[in-house]
Amino acid sequence: MIPNILSNGQYNTVYNFLSLVIAAQLFTALFMLIGLPRILPRYRQAITVAIIVCGIAAYHYFRIFDSFKAAYVTKSVGGTGSYSQAVGAQFNEGYRYVDWLLTVPLLLVELIAVLALARSLQRRLLVRLVPAAALMIALGYPGEISGDNGLRGLFGLLSTIPFAYILFVLFVQLGRSLDKQPTAVRGTVSRLRFLLLLSWGVYPIAYLLPLLNIGGADAWVGKQIGYSVADIVAKAVYGLIIYGVARTKSFDDDPKFALAEGAETDEPFVLAH
Amino acid sequence: MIPNILSNGQYNTVYNFLSLVIAAQLFTALFMLIGLPRILPRYRQAITVAIIVCGIAAYHYFRIFDSFKAAYVTKSVGGTGSYSQAVGAQFNEGYRYVDWLLTVPLLLVELIAVLALARSLQRRLLVRLVPAAALMIALGYPGEISGDNGLRGLFGLLSTIPFAYILFVLFVQLGRSLDKQPTAVRGTVSRLRFLLLLSWGVYPIAYLLPLLNIGGADAWVGKQIGYSVADIVAKAVYGLIIYGVARTKSFDDDPKFALAEGAETDEPFVLAH
Numbered sequence: 001m002i003p004n005i006l007s008n009g010q011y012n013t014v015y016n017f018l019s020l021v022i023a024a025q026l027f028t029a030l031f032m033l034i035g036l037p038r039i040l041p042r043y044r045q046a047i048t049v050a051i052i053v054c055g056i057a058a059y060h061y062f063r064i065f066d067s068f069k070a071a072y073v074t075k076s077v078g079g080t081g082s083y084s085q086a087v088g089a090q091f092n093e094g095y096r097y098v099d100w101l102l103t104v105p106l107l108l109v110e111l112i113a114v115l116a117l118a119r120s121l122q123r124r125l126l127v128r129l130v131p132a133a134a135l136m137i138a139l140g141y142p143g144e145i146s147g148d149n150g151l152r153g154l155f156g157l158l159s160t161i162p163f164a165y166i167l168f169v170l171f172v173q174l175g176r177s178l179d180k181q182p183t184a185v186r187g188t189v190s191r192l193r194f195l196l197l198l199s200w201g202v203y204p205i206a207y208l209l210p211l212l213n214i215g216g217a218d219a220w221v222g223k224q225i226g227y228s229v230a231d232i233v234a235k236a237v238y239g240l241i242i243y244g245v246a247r248t249k250s251f252d253d254d255p256k257f258a259l260a261e262g263a264e265t266d267e268p269f270v271l272a273h
Numbered sequence: 274m275i276p277n278i279l280s281n282g283q284y285n286t287v288y289n290f291l292s293l294v295i296a297a298q299l300f301t302a303l304f305m306l307i308g309l310p311r312i313l314p315r316y317r318q319a320i321t322v323a324i325i326v327c328g329i330a331a332y333h334y335f336r337i338f339d340s341f342k343a344a345y346v347t348k349s350v351g352g353t354g355s356y357s358q359a360v361g362a363q364f365n366e367g368y369r370y371v372d373w374l375l376t377v378p379l380l381l382v383e384l385i386a387v388l389a390l391a392r393s394l395q396r397r398l399l400v401r402l403v404p405a406a407a408l409m410i411a412l413g414y415p416g417e418i419s420g421d422n423g424l425r426g427l428f429g430l431l432s433t434i435p436f437a438y439i440l441f442v443l444f445v446q447l448g449r450s451l452d453k454q455p456t457a458v459r460g461t462v463s464r465l466r467f468l469l470l471l472s473w474g475v476y477p478i479a480y481l482l483p484l485l486n487i488g489g490a491d492a493w494v495g496k497q498i499g500y501s502v503a504d505i506v507a508k509a510v511y512g513l514i515i516y517g518v519a520r521t522k523s524f525d526d527d528p529k530f531a532l533a534e535g536a537e538t539d540e541p542f543v544l545a546h
Contacts, residue, residue: 008363016367023332023375027325034306034321038314074361262315264390 001210002091003217004256006072006083010221017228018065022058028236029054032243038261040253043246046113048059050239053103053110057235060099096227097141103235105133111192114242116249117177128169136162140207149211156207167197182252188245195238200232251268274420274483275366276490277358280344283494284356291338295331302327305516311534313526316519318398319386324382326376330508333372340365369500370414376508378406381439384465387515389522390450401442407436413480422484429480432538440470453526462519468511475503 006014034050036044071091072083108129112122136159145156170193178186206226209219251258279287305324309317344364345356381402383396386407409432443466451459479499482492524531 012365012367015365016371019336019368020371020375023371024328027329027375031321031325034309034324038317105296142487175327208496260314262313 001216001220002071002093003220004085006217006221008074008082009219011072011083011267012218014068014221015065016092016222017225018036018061018068019229021231022061022065022267024232025058025061028239029058032239035243038250039243039246040250040257042253043114043249046110047108047111047135047239047243047246049110050242053153053235054239056102056106057099057231059092060095061231063095064092067095073121094141097137097144099231104137105130107196107234107238108133109240110239111170111196112174114245115177115181115189122225123179125169125174128173129166132162132165132169135159136166142179150206153211156204160204163200170196182249188248192241192245195241196234198229199234199238202226202233206230209258236261274489274493275344275358275364275537276493279356279490279494280281281347281355283490284345284347287494287497288338289336290498291341294501294504295334296329297505297509298327298334301512302331305512306325308516311523312516312519313523313530315526316387317388317521319383320512320516322379322386322521323515326379326508329375329379330372333334333368334504336368337365340368349463352488366417367414367475370417372504373410374407377410378403380507380511381406383512383515384443384469387518387522388450388462394450398447401446402439405435405438405442408432409439413510417480426484429477433477436473443469461521465511465514465518468470468514469507472503472507472511472546475499475506479503 029051032047032054034052036047039047068091069091070089071086073086074081074083076082102154112125112129115122117125138141139155139159139162141155143152143159145154146152178189188236202227206223207222209226212219251261302324305320305327309320309324312320340362341364343362344359346359347354349355352538356377380397380422385398385402388395390398410434412428416425416432419425419428447466451462476499479496482496482499487493520534524534524536
């Protein structure tokens with residue numbers, strides 16, 4: 001549940017984390033937009049999707065930030081006291097789910113697009129991954145808005161089923177196509193899959209925090225920090241790594257391009273920017 | 274501590290300095306964005322990072338500006354009186370630290386990227402510089418938000434340790450690689466290092482101003498001016514000098530490019546735009 005009272009420290013912590021996410025998403029998107037001509041055209045689809053994902057996230061975090069600012073007020077001078085819920089405004093957790101419903105399927109599109117697989121294989125993977133990702137988010141929402149811990153646990157469990165299916169497709173079915181990738185990229189893509197698993201793993205932890213009964217406001221603040229950090233890792237950091245992969249593959253594919261970009265062709269260019 | 278009362282002059286001074294920083298960062302970023310095609314691709318990574326740094330700073334100064342405007346109100350007509358802290362709002366110093374946590378490591382990435390060193394050397398330098406920079410900022414924050422001068426001094430001292438380490442890496446370890454740089458650039462890079470030292474040196478002075486007991490509001494206003502000037506020099510001016518270095522190196526590397534850009538090839542083109 002959304003807490004009625006936040007201490008000054010709790011309020012500022014949430015406030016600064018929400019702002020940090022806006023900055024991270026916005027300027028990662030800008031970085032990739034400026035860097036788009038610096039990869040070969042065949043990898044620009046993946047980076048375009050990565051830019052859109054960070055852009056959508058920045059937009060929703062502006063909404064979340066404004067919703068949070070409107071939802072709490074303090075009566076004290078200089079904010080030395082505490083904040084309480086404002087009359088006529090409530091913090092809207094729904095923005096996170098609208099964001100995830102759009103961005104989480106796109107994160108999988110990003111991953112598949114950068115591999116530049118055969119079109120039929122790419123299509124076979126995406127018709128499995130995209131609906132599963134949308135279903136995973138949709139099943140989490142009823143638990144999120146419910147004040148009941150039983151319902152929260154139940155819907156958390158239900159949304160784990162499509163999550164497990166996504167992992168099966170990525171680690172088992174996609175695994176078979178990795179042998180055809182250049183050596184320098186194979187390791188990175190493998191690590192990318194683990195980064196996806198790791199960053200997505202933060203969401204269920206944040207989701208389940210209220211079940212631990214740490215105490216209303218602290219658990220809620222912890223959940224907001226958890227979601228914020230997870231969104232930075234899963235979208236911005238993940239996007240930058242995808243960008244690194246696209247650079248590596250561009251240099252591998254076209255040594256003349258690598259030379260113009262100032263890369264040493266004997267060494268793979270991964271993540272060193 | 275944040276002062277309860279600001280005179281009309283103090284309020285306007287802070288207001289105008291915050292606005293000056295927004296303008297400086299925003300239009301330095303725009304200048305470099307427009308100028309990106311006017312350097313060789315191998316130096317565009319450095320300038321892209323410089324654009325992102327100024328963009329992130331502009332974003333946070335918009336937030337700081339809004340926070341400052343909301344935190345003080347005046348009861349007098351025509352603003353001839355003084356300003357006092359508003360009910361229900363507090364000036365948020367945290368934005369500066371969120372900004373620095375993102376931008377200060379990137380300033381070092383910018384410096385290393387423009388040198389276009391061997392990739393292994395570049396990586397060796399960055400794994401030392403980036404975590405040290407983040408640690409330096411993180412250690413400053415507890416002292417900043419504490420009202421206690423002893424804690425302020427202690428954390429100021431602690432954050433000097435990673436700062437000293439950064440200087441060691443830049444002046445001793447990086448120094449060894451400078452011999453391989455073109456003559457025209459060697460001097461500029463050396464000066465660049467001193468500019469970094471000089472501009473970063475303003476931060477601890479501003480940080481320690483409250484320890485001098487000049488008087489609450491004056492010390493606080495002085496700190497805001499100091500941070501603002503330091504942010505302009507360390508990000509915008511520094512970025513423009515990096516851009517000048519990238520231009521020089523582009524002309525040195527490719528005389529045809531220099532000719533097309535209208536440079537006199539027998540004279541080094543440094544900082545003259």
